[in-house]
Amino acid sequence: MTDNVTYSIIKSSAARQALKDDRQQQEASSSRSPRSYHVAIALGLLSTILASMLLLQWILYRGSKCAGCPHCPDHWMGYGDHCYYFSVEKKSWNSSLEFCLAKDAHLLMFKDSKEMEQVSREPHLLGSPFVAPWVEPTSFLGIAGSKNVPRACGQIELQNLLSQEFYWIGLRNSSGWRWEDGSALNISRIASNSLVQNCGTISKGGLLASSCEVDFPWVCKKVRR
Secondary structure (H helix, E strand, O other), X not given: OHHHXXXXXXXXXXXXXXXXXXXXXXXXXXXXXXXXXXXXXXXXXXXXXXXXXHHHHHHHHHHHHHHOOOOOOOOOEEEOOEEEEEOOOOEOHHHHHHHHXXXXXXXXXXXXXXXXXXXXXXXXXXXXXXXXXXXXXXXXXXXXXXXXXXXXXXXXXXXXXXOOOOEEEEEEEOOOEEEOOOOEOOOOOOEOXXXXXXXXXXXXXXXXXXXXXXXXXXXXXXXXX
């Protein structure tokens, strides 16, 4: 009888101790959960801050690279050391020349056949695949509408060069075909089928003569500043 009572007391005491241990474990677990939650939030915020700082440094670095780039005015496109303006309007050759001169530029003249080939390579497409050493941020009004030029110093394709049939350039027949600066045309032949066609255009097919009074779009060119 005594042994049974003693066993019951021990069993009851063990049960109470086990219940107490379970409660302590539950309390410890519940106290750790909010702490872990706050630690996770803090780590997430720290990661976000670090990522933002890295992104800001990258943006500042890219901006500093472009700070030294030669620039072209709005609505002009950069290629090499020059800026080009492809008009949307149409004017006569003389009016086109006046427009370019007013912009401290001249009608497009080619220094060599390579440049001419690059500009006239695919005029029927919205995209001529030549590469420019610099492209500054600008909103270029292409022939088929506006197009944003990326903010970057590096090699990038210039698009929307020629999309119409003919563009006035700085070439005229005055005692022989000469460029606007007086130099003779010696990089290509110009097609002409009339004595009144005394002004030069560029098209998909190369250089073509036209009457100077016809209204065409035009291309201006000037040195980057």
